[in-house]
Amino acid sequence: MHSTSRLARWTTVAAATALLAALSASAAVPASAAVPASAAVPASAATTPAAESLPPLSPAVLRQAIAGLPNADVTGALVRVSGRAGHWSGTSGTADLATGRPVPADARFRIGSISKVFTATVVLQLAAEHRLDLDGTVQQYLPGLLPAGYPPVTVGELLNHTSGLPGGGGGAFWGDGSNQWFVDHRFESRPPRQVVEGLVAGQPMDFTPGTAQEYNGLNTFIAGLVVERVGGRSFAEEVRDRIIRPLGLHATSVPAVDDPRLPGPHSHGYLTVTAADGTTREADVTEQTAWPWAEGGMISSAADLDRFLTALLGGRLLPPTQQRLLFTVPDVPNHDNKNCEQGPTAGHACFSMGLMRFTFPDGTEIWGKTGSRPGYTSGMFATRGLARRLVYSFNPTGLKGAEAPYIRRVATAAFSPGAK
Template identity: 80%
Template sequence: MPTTPRRARWTTVAATTALLAAFAAGTAIPASAAVPPTTVPTPGVAPTPAAVPTPLPPLSPAALRKAIAGLPNANVTGALVRVTGSAGRWSGTSGTADLTTGRPVPADARFRIGSISKVFTAAVVLQLAAEHRLDLNGTVQQYLPGLLPADYPPVTVGELLNHTSGLPGGGGADFWGDGTNQWFVDHRLDSWTPRQVVEGLVAGQPMDFAPGSAQEYNGLNTFVAGLIVEQVSGRSFAQEVRDRIIRPLGLHATSVPAVDDPRLPGPHSHGYLTVTDASGTTRPADVTEQAAWPWAEGGMISSAADLDRFFTALFRGRLLPPAQQRLLFTVPDVPNHHNKNCELGPTAGHACFSMGLMRYVSEDGTEIWGKTGSRPGYTSGVFATRDLARRVVYSLNPTGLEGAEAPYVLGIVTATFTPGTQG
């Protein structure tokens, strides 16, 4: 594996940054609980405040329709939005699911959810912690001896979940090449095992910072967490997610594909990347089929309805007992380190991820929790107020890797939570 440091291309970051610009530019809310990032809250530590009713403006269907209008175009071919909750409901699609036939985006489309997979992984790890089958203060070196370089300091499981591990965020260029559309089109069926990914990412790389001292969003953390799930359970990660989350919640459109399985089953929109041929002509290349090697970090498939059901169950405490539920809504009191998701607004310089979720605050003080995810051809997100009064799931089909879909993400989330700003 190449050892030249480079920032890992886990997801398209520009769309997430646009969402942050819309919400984190206003009132700052302090960390939910200023506890060490890997310590389970004790009776002497203030817990995360309980959900309180969130005052929300009326939902505007016109603003939501406007947010996804004008598709397909050069940057985005299709969109799907589902808004639910006691404060209003709306669903809609725009664009096309297939540039060849022009068929519309199906309302029940399945899509590649990218880093939203991390929330499933975090939920499984927290369940295992609740069952005393692993210790969040236990170390990677304890559970997976020999996986990390011998000169790395101890890294705890909790530090993996809230991205305070300090594990390297660069290296492993074989997994994303030169970052161009053409490279991915040519290599979209390449796959690696999770252990190969971890070993390739840490090879020759120093730690980015001392564990627990800062927060840096890093997909490597979740690959390691997935391997720990398999080690302590004695079962595959896919089996654990299936039996702990998918089957109990009836998530019939959700799956954890094998790392070399390129299929996207069921109704779906095609994903495309724009490439340029030898004559200089641009054309869309279909990347719907691509290896699912991002695995526990970003390889899952789901639908808007399933993600809404999963997040609703998660927020209501159906999947976690109180001690672990508090961790889901606890942001560690540490500085941000090269983390594009936490760089804007009055909370800039501070962590914005808990053990599984990300938190944003709007200009009027509305707090939302959720997660974004991207794979080439697919960008998605799930966000909700803490009381679940308003929830949104969106899926877009961008034609590039540099975040040109950001205005649509911004429009969808703003129209959902602050529709009065749409004009």
């Protein structure tokens, strides 16, 4: 038997909030200086001057942002900053607590919900090829998957998280959400369709489709199933032939859902567990099944994610009609979670069909995605015109976001070095 391992915490909510919550702590500005509340308005085609006229990078500040590792909260870090406005890369901490081996610069890591961007890209490509309709429904493409009483849910609503599908269902299907629970269950797996069926069973819709936005990994599991139904091949084959091979992403893969391996150079992932006598130890969770699949099961590297994000934002993977959807945030409220920006945009949507948007207090706007699996937290972000790009990977020893201060320092140093 497999449990979805606190899907809402480990592959959705924690991943999405890691960057935004961290940055929000330093994003408060006087009302007179606040950025206009435009999160619920489709982005314009042009980039703002603030987004593409960035100060020079400070290697010293970036080094300091990841200094002091390993510690009780984070064992290792890998950061890559690139783009026309400057380059820097660095590592900190250790890849292996037993040997003290340093974090390899070419490390592969579990990218968690960054997988969603690959999935959305394939769906948008299929739409561009007129093989699926974004206004077509899940009930049309996957009859019988959703409960009969559910209203029609479109493929587009899956991609921009306005589906209204249950975001917290599953009951005992989740486990208890503890470090020890995951250590004990990390080799279990279940086919994607069974994951979906288990999450919707007996659960009501959260809201009417299209009326709000709620970041929800269930949406992307279903989108992956739509890809397989429409494409007639496995999701892994579609991603391989449409993205991985054309871009030469040699460190990127879609493992089988029951495959626990992390091949190639990598840092170990650990979770702190407490024994009955109160002593603690770091349990190695590097090997864990890739059951999150199209929603969060992929493996990649910083160089590969940088190349993928550059190609995606640069228009190499999608024609103009679908490219615009990457930067179109629906004009709806954010429903009952904290995955979107605080301050002037609080309460509004921040996800497009594949990406998430964050705006710094100085007006710098970035687009990308976070990801998280136990032992691994990562992100890829860039300014709209690609003048600056950031990819990071941290190895936290818990599931409650203790790595957030490091993410805040790295992202601020990369994109908004004047922020305090």
